[in-house]
Amino acid sequence: MKNVIEMNNLTKKFGELIAVNNISISIGEGELFGLLGPNGSGKTTMIKMLTGQIKPTEGAINVLGIDVLKNPVRTRELAGIIPEQESPPSFLTAEEYLEFVGKIRKIDDIKDKSDAWFHLLDFEDQRKILCRNLSRGTRQKLMVAQAFLHEPKLAFIDEPLINLDPIVQRTIKDFIQDYIKKGNTVFFCTHILEIAEEICTQIGIIDKGRLLHKGSIQELKDKSQHLEDFFIKLVKEEG
């Protein structure tokens, strides 16, 4: 299994604060890797570095064979990203926004693809409404749709199910699992452990910028350990 994401000695400092501290992880093709951690542990900073949105203070990142530091735009061209904050442009309608993303990503059959997403996430009636007037949940649906419009091989997802109702959560979880079955890869950040336990194949636990654990969900299950207990124990011990 070839590695899709490789990070070596990744560190990010914001002044005195070390947000990410010397982390090295490799993630193979077809994995659903969940990065878990308490609020402010460095998860979002990590995703932003891996997708070239911010530069690391130290370390190297290779995503889909691309040196992210040298070519951040190319990385974002190939990968799909659902950001932590749902921030589509305020004055485009939902439909226009997906078309705008389609034009940026040079997707030919954008109309059909957008229609499919409006249908899948059940928000067709919202397509002509300005993004700023959409509810947070609908904006989140829009963010999910834009990330997968170009059918990427790799997706970075930051807290994808926040603000969504249980029905849509189920739809997205099913979609992600199907997506993985097709050989694609997902790097997933969350602090909702039930979701991670349900869908992730591999997990990493991060706190105060340090990687405390990396392993498969199956290992925990084999030891009859609940992810929640394991997580709380680990974070408290290290804290």
Place this chain on the structure above:
Amino acid sequence: MPIKILKTMMKEEWRIHANIFGNFMFAFFPLLISIGTFVVALFVPYLKTLITIKQMLLLAHYLFLLIGVGIGAFGLFAREFMNRRFGQASLIAYSSRTLPVSERVIFSNFIIKDVIYYIFLWIAPIILGFVLATPFISINTLSAIFACGTLILSFLIGLSLVFSLSTLYAHSSKILAALLLLAAIGTLILMRYYTISITTLLPSYSMFYQPTLRKIIISLLLILLPSALSLIFLKVDYPEKKKQYENSLNTLTEKLKFSKYSYYVAKDFLDLSRSDGGLGKIIFSFLFPIVLTWVFLYIFFEKIPTINIIMIFAIFLGIVSSQIYNMLTEFDTFNSYTFLPVSVSTVLGSKITSYMLINIISLIILIITAIGTNQLVYFVPALCSFITISLYSLAMTIYFMGLHPTILLYNAKIFSQYMLMVAPILFGFTIISILDPFILLASPILLIPAIFILKNSHKKWEDWQPLSF
């Protein structure tokens, strides 16, 4: 409670800026303005050879009125301010909606806070710089201090005038148009039967020479009445959430396909037309100051044969039109692009294209003015000056402030660098336009460094981390 909200908003505004470039750089900004004004004031004895002190004072009152006009369109931005002024940041104006305080009270506090900041950052330092210079330029310090009071009144009159007009516009653009038409007709009729001087039109200015209780009351009424009415009738309610819009992005993109940034530019136009105020922003922050300036220049400089008004107007137009870039960046933060395959350079390129297209309006205004004043002979040098100033100041804005001009301008270091690059050029253009306007036919030569600087700006901002607030 309202005072507490105001105090917290004051702190918040400070921290927004201090968080980005430090307490010192923000606090140093007004000091820099004072130093700049002090230096400019030292040239007053030389300016006296061109215009009288009385004319200078009139010019200063007009400029303060214009500053007020330029920032007073609060009536259009209520929701923008209340909601998400800086991308995703939730300001007190937004979050305090959960408190038992009406939105009108919150927004009133927001306006008061803004006015206090404008006075602290711009008006007071300008005045201080001037007053400190008076001993060196043979101007009575007491008179200068009194002038400061009347200058502040001019600023507040301009601000309150546009606040009321923009509030009216937010309710009905038709009523506003009818009112402005009536006012124009009324003024023309009055001018036919009475002699109306510019002094009469600006009571704060006339008060400097003949201070009477009546004039003080009129000035205060001109400030308080429109402001109070605007606050009463301010539109803070939220638009119909279910309003549906037809897809305009494709149609606009198709029309703009000559540009490689067609869809970004189409988005910019949709931002401008759909954001609160829409066209009103261009009217009040761009067209209104231009028209007012033209009227002023026409009345003021007509009496000074040495000064060519179409040239001065072209230079002013170049500077005012560079403000369009600020409008374009205000509703489109880079946060919306960070997770897409879009570089800062691409967004900058698209903003430059949108800027050029919107500036066709300025060009039309210049052509109409040249024809209307029968000054076509100076049209070509005026055009060269306008294009050069406009693009040169745009290049400097982008180089120093990137996609955040309205925020980074208040960094004292950035502001001083920007002013050092732009002010001498403006000064030079003004002097040359007086000496021989045709020399300015050579002004487009400045476009060479401007283009070079723009190219470097792309490189500079590409390596920069996006701001978050």
